[in-house]
Amino acid sequence: MSSKSANRFSRRGFLQASALGAGIGLSSSAQAADDAIEWPEFIGEINPWASTTDRKIRIGVVGGGFGVAWHWHEHPNCIVEAVSDLIPERRERLVVKYECAKSYESLEKLVLDPAIEAVALFTPAPDHARQMILCMEHGKHVISACPACMTLEEAQEMVRVQKKTGMKYMTAETSAFRWETMTARRLFERGFFGEMVYAEAEYYHPGIGAATHELSVKNSERTWRYGFPPTLYPTHCTSFLVRVTGERLTSVSCIGTANPDEPAFKDNAYDNPFQNAMMLFETDKGHPFRCNVAWDIHGDGERAQWFGRSAALYAPGSGGQPLSLKLPGKTVTQIPDFWPLLPEKMRYDSGHGGSHAFLTNEFVMALVEDREPALNLAEGLAYCVPGIVAHQSALKQGERMAVPQYI
Ligand SMILES: NC(=O)c1ccc[n+]([C@@H]2O[C@H](COP(=O)([O-])OP(=O)(O)OC[C@H]3O[C@@H](n4cnc5c(N)ncnc54)[C@H](O)[C@@H]3O)[C@@H](O)[C@H]2O)c1
Missing domain, CATH: 3.40.50.720 (NAD(P)-binding Rossmann-like Domain)
Structure with missing residues (x-):
């Protein structure tokens, strides 16, 4: 089978991959809207993993x-x-x-x-x-x-x-190696979005950090998660854009809120009063990017939606949003199968949209090939430093603040 036809999505592959990306099942209307495309034309080849060295x-x-x-x-x-x-x-x-x-x-x-x-x-x-x-x-x-x-x-x-x-x-x-992010990155690299005008990302984890949450207190002692500031955990959101377009987040205005009845956000190791943080960033290309991180909200999961001038991609979400790729004249409700990029034994979902296996492979291959990992220190700081500044902004009632760039 040619790699082109191997990448063309079968109904079965579409269902498996979409359910994996979403962590949820698909509605029948989402399936009905399916409009198969030849993936290599849009995202390039998905070449099967091959050993480049015996080094371990x-x-x-x-x-x-x-x-x-x-x-x-x-x-x-x-x-x-x-x-x-x-x-x-x-x-x-x-x-x-x-x-x-x-x-x-x-x-x-x-x-x-x-x-x-x-x-x-x-x-x-x-x-x-x-x-x-x-x-x-x-x-x-x-x-x-x-x-x-x-x-x-x-x-x-x-x-x-x-x-x-x-x-x-x-x-x-x-989030950097969720399949929707991998798809968006390849589509962007090949120009299908055109200019990426705007993106939105969210990470909702209800209850975490609260005094009664099982991860906040263990053996009657507070863990590091007790009262943890959502702004200092922005990476599940920020990476959705930074990884896709390579932009850097250069300024932020953030509004933080908390449930006034929640004790963990009145007294904690971080002096943190916020349980939810809604951050509006500007990128070095002048684009707005909205990120929500919330612990006190009736919603869950990690997802994004990317809006270019000529395409949009909506990641599936717990609220019922199906995966949807809007291209000129067509709507695609599938993402490609990325498993071939990995050694065979690792081709299964161990969490977070299958990303663990891809992250494992990227780190190991960067070391054996003596190259920078894709998510190197510059990338890691570009994901987390904007949230550190967002916290300061929230403490100053949303004052817009510059984000320092270290590398
Ligand atoms: N989607 C994601 O990327 C994702 C999901 C879950 C957790 N995380 C991150 O993973 C990390 C771990 O999360 P977790 O839920 O397992 O936390 P955890 O607190 O339950 O576990 C951390 C473990 O580290 C051990 N540890 C701490 N200091 C050590 C030391 N000096 N030597 C040896 N062991 C030490 C502790 O004993 C503990 O068992 C956190 O940074 C969390 O933010 C990321």
Whole structure:
């Protein structure tokens, strides 16, 4: 079968991929609107993954919560050398998941292991910058869960340490490798959107951060999620545009709100009064971009919609919005099948629209090919720094503020 015909969507492939992207089923009206297209013409070829080298990266995986949902042990160019979590049961989960007998009681011990070349950090958000710096100072490359950092000072320090050590960094931002984002990026690169005039993105996670939420308090102690500022978790939204067009967000005005009856947003480790944040950014190309991050709202999920002058793409959402690609004269309700881009063993959805497998592959391949990862430090900071400034804007009742660019 030619790759062209392989990429043409069958009804079955369309259903599988669309349901994967949405995390929801499709309505019959969405299916009725389906208008098949020859994908390579619009997004280029989807060439099957092929080995480029026998080199294998020895990685240490840290954090046995979100950290167990990855594919390190399945990648032909990766060996899980060791794992770590402060909590023994979570350490054991990592040992079992990655079939790796070597474990350490902490990251601080793991970084002393000379066999480890790279560290995957799935630790609490406020620790990422400090731990990335620790790893790099020990000569390890780093991939960390989002966000890359929490303050402008941390951003500056990460840039300094990376320059000094020459280690590679990647942010494991799942929205950047959702299939709708991959589709939008390829469509944009090939000019199908024309100018990307405007985009909207949202990340809704009801209840998180609240005093009664199961992730906010554990063993009667507050976790890092208790009262967490939504503005400091903007990356599931910001990456939807930055990854697609390469624009940088240069200024922001943000309005923050909270339920007045919610105690976690009156007293928390961040002095954060906001449970919801609606951010309006301007990009370096002069385009507006609206991002909502909300914990106190009756809606959920991560999605975007991209509006170009000649095409629009609507990601599916929990409110019932089906996937819809509006091209001149036609509406397409499918996204292409991107699985062939991965090693065979990794071609299954382990969460967040199938993105974990693609992020795993990108980091491993960047290291073995000795190139910058697609989501490098510049990209990681372009996702999270705008939210840090948005928080300051919200504290000043929406004052429009400039976003510093570090790289
Ligand atoms: N879609 C996404 O991208 C997505 C989804 C979920 C979580 N996350 C991110 O992943 C990260 C982890 O999330 P989580 O829900 O698993 O958090 P968590 O707090 O449940 O787990 C973090 C783990 O890190 C361990 N840890 C902390 N410091 C350590 C150290 N020095 N050495 C060894 N282990 C250490 C803790 O013991 C804990 O088990 C967070 O940054 C979160 O923002 C991202």
